Amino acid sequence: MDNITPQTGHRHYGMVAYDQAGKPICHVCGRSFNALLTHVRHVHKMEPRAYKLTYGLNVTKGILSEKTQSKLKAAVSKNLEVVLENLSRGVRYQEGHQGRTRDKLSEQGRQRLIQYNKERHPKQNPTP
Structure with missing residues (x-):
């Protein structure tokens, strides 16, 4: 019996398949990458946790070549x-990274960080 992904019909539901070079294969597009979750985030606009849950993967483990x-x-x-x-x-x-303190963060960067945190954690940032 094949492990079929319910949403897409992908044959490797619940497991990560690797190509001959040892790179993990994307469940969405079938291409392989050294850092699969980076690809998933940038190309498929999907958070790594959502990807792992969608395809039945362990949410606590990374997916790397x-x-x-x-x-x-x-x-x-x-x-x-x-x-x-x-x-x-x-x-x-x-x-070599010296760290970024609030005084080194530009106003634009600070605003982007605030917006990012609001989007990522909406329950922690209730709107008045």
């Missing part, structure tokens, strides 16, 4: 102490 996973693991290993420290503080780390 083996090559990309290896690169990320190497970066974490190289910077393990900093990564662990930042995780304990709830901060993500990017090598």
Whole structure:
């Protein structure tokens, strides 16, 4: 019995299929990518969580090619102490990044961030 996606008829409902190069295949368009969820967000305008729920995938796991996973693991290993420290503080780390404080954020950037948060979390931002 095939695992058929109810909404689209895709044959890999509930699982991620990979091409011969080890890249995950998109349930929507059938193309493969190193970072599938980035493709889903930008091309199909679908949030990763919604994509995973639609296609019966684990919402707590990323969907990356083996090559990309290896690169990320190497970066974490190289910077393990900093990564662990930042995780304990709830901060993500990017090598060489100084961080952005409110005084460094432009007014336009601040307004975009406010709008983004309102759209992403409407219940937390009730309208008067």
